[in-house]
Amino acid sequence: MANTLGRILLYTVLCLTAFYYLLPLYVMFITSVKGLEEIRSGNLLSFPTDISFAAWGKAWSSACTGVECRGLSSYFYNSVRMVIPGVLISTALGAINGYVLAKWRFKGSEIIFAMILFGVFMPFQVLLLPMAQTLGWMGIASSTTGLVFVHVVCGLASTTLFFRNYYVGIPDELIKAARLDGAGFWRIFFKIILPMSTPIIMVTLIWQFTNIWNDFLFGVVFSAGDSQPITVGLNNLANTSTSVKEYNVDMAAAIIAALPTILVYVFAGKYFVRGLTAGAVKG
Amino acid sequence: MSISAQEAHYGFTERWLPRLVLAPSFLLTLIFLYGFIIWNGYLSFTTSRLMPNLTWAGLAQYQILFENERWWVAVKNLFIFASLFIGSGMAIGIGLAIFLDQKIRGEGILRTIYLYPMALSFVVTGTAWKWMLNPGLGLEKLMHDWGFIHFTFDWLVNSEMSIYTVVIAGVWQSSGFVMALFLAGLRGVDDSIIKAAQIDGAYLSRIYWKIILPALRPVFFSTLMILSHIAIKSFDLVMALTGGGPGFSSDVPATFMYAMAFTRGQMGVGAASSMMMLATVAALVVPYLYSELRGKKNG
Numbered sequence: 001m002a003n004t005l006g007r008i009l010l011y012t013v014l015c016l017t018a019f020y021y022l023l024p025l026y027v028m029f030i031t032s033v034k035g036l037e038e039i040r041s042g043n044l045l046s047f048p049t050d051i052s053f054a055a056w057g058k059a060w061s062s063a064c065t066g067v068e069c070r071g072l073s074s075y076f077y078n079s080v081r082m083v084i085p086g087v088l089i090s091t092a093l094g095a096i097n098g099y100v101l102a103k104w105r106f107k108g109s110e111i112i113f114a115m116i117l118f119g120v121f122m123p124f125q126v127l128l129l130p131m132a133q134t135l136g137w138m139g140i141a142s143s144t145t146g147l148v149f150v151h152v153v154c155g156l157a158s159t160t161l162f163f164r165n166y167y168v169g170i171p172d173e174l175i176k177a178a179r180l181d182g183a184g185f186w187r188i189f190f191k192i193i194l195p196m197s198t199p200i201i202m203v204t205l206i207w208q209f210t211n212i213w214n215d216f217l218f219g220v221v222f223s224a225g226d227s228q229p230i231t232v233g234l235n236n237l238a239n240t241s242t243s244v245k246e247y248n249v250d251m252a253a254a255i256i257a258a259l260p261t262i263l264v265y266v267f268a269g270k271y272f273v274r275g276l277t278a279g280a281v282k283g
Numbered sequence: 284m285s286i287s288a289q290e291a292h293y294g295f296t297e298r299w300l301p302r303l304v305l306a307p308s309f310l311l312t313l314i315f316l317y318g319f320i321i322w323n324g325y326l327s328f329t330t331s332r333l334m335p336n337l338t339w340a341g342l343a344q345y346q347i348l349f350e351n352e353r354w355w356v357a358v359k360n361l362f363i364f365a366s367l368f369i370g371s372g373m374a375i376g377i378g379l380a381i382f383l384d385q386k387i388r389g390e391g392i393l394r395t396i397y398l399y400p401m402a403l404s405f406v407v408t409g410t411a412w413k414w415m416l417n418p419g420l421g422l423e424k425l426m427h428d429w430g431f432i433h434f435t436f437d438w439l440v441n442s443e444m445s446i447y448t449v450v451i452a453g454v455w456q457s458s459g460f461v462m463a464l465f466l467a468g469l470r471g472v473d474d475s476i477i478k479a480a481q482i483d484g485a486y487l488s489r490i491y492w493k494i495i496l497p498a499l500r501p502v503f504f505s506t507l508m509i510l511s512h513i514a515i516k517s518f519d520l521v522m523a524l525t526g527g528g529p530g531f532s533s534d535v536p537a538t539f540m541y542a543m544a545f546t547r548g549q550m551g552v553g554a555a556s557s558m559m560m561l562a563t564v565a566a567l568v569v570p571y572l573y574s575e576l577r578g579k580k581n582g
Contacts, residue, residue: 156308
């Protein structure tokens with residue numbers, strides 16, 4: 001009897017917490033489909049009587065983000081242009097680095113690993129000023145290329161860590177056997193290691209995608225008007241002071257900015273979680 | 284086999300290829316992390332303001348920084364934010380993990396729900412909570428509609444309380460992550476230990492408190508590291524939720540650095556403040572990394 005009561009209590013707590021976590025998503029969504037009048041007369045939780053996606057259209061193509069009123073679409077494409085090369089390059093480099101650091105150790109490679117690893121933790125604020133100047137010298141300041149470069153440099157530490165920890169778990173005997181058969185550095189990598197790497201490649205791709213898509217700091221410091229990513233666009237939109245604050249447009253914009261990472265989470269949540277736990281420097 | 288003996292078997296190409304392959308990343312790290320740290324450190328000792336200026340100024344920028352009231356507000360806020368963010372995040376996360384560990388029906392769905400905020404950017408989280416905590420229309424109006432006419436909730440625009448709204452949104456975002464880490468840890472605990480304790484007649488709560496949680500000490504430390512690291516780096520959440528305001532009442536070092544370096548033309552002070560952030564992180568992380576890497580070598 002006491003046990004049944006305990007179970008009921010347990011489920012109640014779990015469901016209430018689930019409600020708490022879902023609340024902002026619910027509020028964002030229903031606010032985005034309400035009209036301004038309804039937002040004013042109703043409250044946070046009240047269900048919309050008149051569902052309209054007008055705010056979504058406005059957020060996408062005509063809302064004001066500062067001086068300009070062209071919506072989030074161009075920011076969204078900027079993010080897409082930034083995230084694809086950023087993710088692919090940093091993942092490829094991480095795979096190669098991890099392979100060397102796990103399977104081709106040499107004198108000093110552990111120190112190099114430790115040096116790279118510190119990059120996972122360092123506060124990027126320290127890089128901002130020198131990086132801004134360097135990007136200027138390289139001629140890629142305020143451009144998508146510049147942002148891709150910054151994300152590759154700063155993502156290197158985590159991608160290397162992921163692959164290194166994964167490859168440490170692959171038995172050395174496999175490599176030794178391949179070497180006896182006369183396979184060299186690259187052949188072992190492409191024929192043996194890479195085909196076994198699908199899970200960690202997925203984890204790294206998703207981790208990097210989420211991080212780069214969600215980044216705000218580099219976006220706001222290193223980009224200008226036509227290269228700003230979606231997070232900067234959303235922040236500009238939500239903080240633009242207009243006479244009438246359009247909360248429905250703000251919320252639609254927030255959902256648009258969140259949609260790609262939410263979709264990734266829904267469809268590849270397993271890899272997302274593994275990335276999170278792998279980020280905890282275990283292995 | 285020692286590393287050098289192993290290397291003797293390799294051909295010339297295979298001895299140098301790994302180093303060559305690692306070289307670009309090593310150089311990038313050397314220049315863009317360590318070189319930039321030194322460069323930024325140097326900037327913090329110069330008279331740089333709107334433009335970088337290489338005139339040596341000694342500790343002048345640090346003196347300006349330490350005499351700046353806004354900096355101390357930011358430090359104090361970081362302290363408040365970090366301790367509450369880490370404390371509540373841990374408590375909620377561990378609690379949820381233990382609850383979910385009780386053979387719950389629909390565990391998968393609940394886990395997914397608890398963790399999804401982690402997939403969102405802090406800017407999205409900030410924007411959403413800014414709307415909900417908005418005095419007048421958000422939570423306050425909801426409570427009024429429910430009959431609590433005298434309910435007021437103006438933390439977002441109250442300079443005494445604004446930093447606590449950052450805590451609310453931050454904990455909402457990150458506690459699911461703590462849950463995921465601890466749940467993974469709990470699943471790794473050997474069932475036979477628990478069974479043995481149960482046979483001895485120990486209560487479940489006692490088993491968790493005395494046996495299981497102590498066994499999860501490594502998970503606890505990893506989580507602590509990551510959460511404090513998120514707290515020190517937190518920039519987006521504050522920018523999106525309060526913008527550091529009202530005034531500069533919810534500033535944290537990260538937003539302070541941004542304001543000084545990029546909007547107020549105080550580059551030297553900005554550089555000095557980021558060096559302070561680096562020092563804080565290094566003090567936490569270097570011993571941790573050292574023990575992690577050493578532990579692995581021995582284990």
